[in-house]
């Protein structure tokens with residue numbers, strides 16, 4: 529069969545039941561959990577388990593639907609999957625599946641499609657234990673409820689749950705053992721290890737999984753839906769926040785450049801660059817949020833190309849650095865503390881220039897400090913910015 533090696537393991541997925549207790553208007557295997565059916569989820573799990581021939585057993589008339597689900601789950605390995613029609617009991621459905629096994633198969637797992645969320649590791653454990661022991665193998669979970677033996681509504685006795693386990697699927701067997709037990713079976717059993725045990729063969733347990741619960745009732749289907757729903761945004765989807773401050777003293781050469789604007793009749797600020805404390809606070813806030821270091825990392829005195837550069841140039845470069853890191857800037861809020869210049873008349877203009885340079889909304893607020901501190905004394909300007917960035921890839 530093409531380039532796929534002939535598997536020594538087979539998984540029979542029984543999906544031919546009607547789903548009476550679920551009563552969802554369709555055979556249970558074809559009821560949707562999310563955008564995928566019970567059967568599709570079951571087959572997705574089998575497709576992630578070790579390589580095996582897969583026999584899907586479905587109600588008469590559903591062969592085409594099952595083929596579509598199998599092709600979607602197995603992709604270029606869909607030639608591993610055979611679809612057959614089941615019988616009117618689970619046991620007859622399993623028997624129909626066994627008749628479709630390939631000659632080379634030595635280990636057979638029987639799995640309920642209704643246990644749609646079974647993790648692939650359970651398949652691995654069952655296969656390993658069958659191959660190690662030659663016994664029948666059932667994945668099992670401890671019983672959690674306290675058990676009672678009853679007659680109608682009357683409790684007859686407490687039942688010690690310590691020696692009891694709940695049986696799940698896939699149940700695994702050496703193929704010859706299972707074929708013989710099925711050929712000899714004279715009664716109807718609810719699972720395959722019960723049938724094989726009745727013919728006198730040893731059965732071992734391995735750890736099952738809580739996710740292997742059987743979808744039987746509407747509440748079970750809700751549980752499966754809930755488990756598949758993402759419950760919280762991934763950490764990477766949370767926004768990242770950063771803070772930056774900057775201070776420059778008045779007394780530089782030339783006119784004041786602040787918040788991306790020139791202020792012709794105001795005293796300039798001293799600095800390696802143009803001393804634009806507002807732009808520099810924004811740079812630090814954005815870099816901090818993005819985890820990309822700080823202003824000195826990218827524009828320090830060891831970068832002579834930025835000597836005397838306008839704060840706007842820094843913002844344009846930061847925008848680029850953030851994009852290259854797979855991030856986008858949400859917004860920035862910056863507050864200036866200074867006696868001069870008076871921001872109110874030009875605030876909208878400043879916001880427009882900063883927003884255009886950064887490629888994200890920047891809001892600017894300004895305040896004086898009631899004559900206190902170096903800003904109150906008119907010695908310099910202080911700015912504080914908060915930035916939000918978020919991951920886009």
Ligand code: CTP
Nearest residue numbers: 542543544545546547548549616617621641642
């Ligand atoms: N099954 C089967 N053929 C049957 C009956 C059951 O292949 N004649 C399969 C079901 O499709 C299911 C598994 O055996 O994957 C376990 O059976 P159960 O949970 O009882 O499913 P249903 O029989 O479909 O449900 P209900 O008993 O509520 O009708």
Ligand code: MG
Nearest residue numbers: 545546547618
């Ligand atoms: Mg049933």
